[in-house]
Amino acid sequence: MPKATTLTKSRAQPRGELNRQSILDAASLLFIDKGFGGTNINDIADALGATRTAVYYYFQSKEAILEALTEEVTEQAGELARSVSGHDELPPEQALRQLVAQHATLILTHPLQFRVVERSESSLPEPRRAAARAARHSVLDHFVHVIQRGIDAGVFVAPDARTAALAVIGMCNWSAWWFEPDGNAVEPMAQALTELALRCVVRDRQRHQRPASVTESIRLLREHLDILEAQTRQPPD
Structure with a gap:
């Protein structure tokens, strides 16, 4: 931690x-x-x-502050994802790369806000909680749409688009708990997370003779993420 x-x-x-x-x-x-x-x-x-x-x-209350924090990160995440998934003319790999890079950058630039929202969402009034849930579902739907396009086109190997989307989003979201902005640059870290995500779903004909299982895809994400977290804890040369 x-x-x-x-x-x-x-x-x-x-x-x-x-x-x-x-x-x-x-x-x-x-x-x-x-x-x-x-x-x-x-x-x-x-x-x-x-x-x-x-x-x-x-702000008239601390509840109003929490609402503002929630709106800032959840609605922006939905808007960013929608800006990509609505363009089916983009090749699936390019679209997924943009989706992950944008989502990862948003989290890496607002790590505390994401942690606050995750911990304190239950303190929001029901209409605001419902809006936050809807925004999260929207992000998931946009990721699923792009990944499914890649599966249908034969360029992604994930056997289930929803599970793959949850794994990729979860990897990005977890960065809010270990990323230290003061000691690490956001852009290289966002690029690293994007590459990890793409490696787990993009078909490599030299490595994959059959579709990878959901379990194997999640295992690869966790393995690569563990390496990335360890590197961020190492002191600079």
């Missing part, structure tokens, strides 16, 4: 620099460290070196 992240006084901002994004960032850290139930508006204001009134100018 990644080391705990805390908001230190050195990161507190002068009141004049307070803005919506700084509040979301501070709240994300506190929701991870203290839990959603253990955090209040005063905690967020103190972490920012601001007044409670200043925070209320942007």
Whole structure:
């Protein structure tokens, strides 16, 4: 597991620099460290070196902050996936490459937000929870559509498009729990995750004489991801 992240006084901002994004960032850290139930508006204001009134100018409650965090990552993920899967003229391999790269980049640039959403979604009001579920299902549907096109065209070897899509999305989502943005560049990591995903579904006639099983595809993803995680923990040369 990644080391705990805390908001230190050195990161507190002068009141004049307070803005919506700084509040979301501070709240994300506190929701991870203290839990959603253990955090209040005063905690967020103190972490920012601001007044409670200043925070209320942007958000009326911590629930409103959680809703904003959820909307930011879940709806954007759906929009990104839809922007690719709607173009059936793209070759399946190219489309899947874009899907994974976009999804991975979104998570790698918002790791805390993804962790907060996963941990605290149950604290959302039902309409917002329903919207978050719908957004996740939309992302899955777009991945399934592209992978199924590749299977039908004979360029992907995954025997089940939905299981393959869940495995690829799960690999990307898990990066939110181990990726450390301060010590690693986002773009190379997104490219690495994309290559891992493609290797597990793209047909290689020299390596695959028959379709790979679902179990084998998931095993390969986990094996490659373990190697990638280990590399991110190694100190730079």
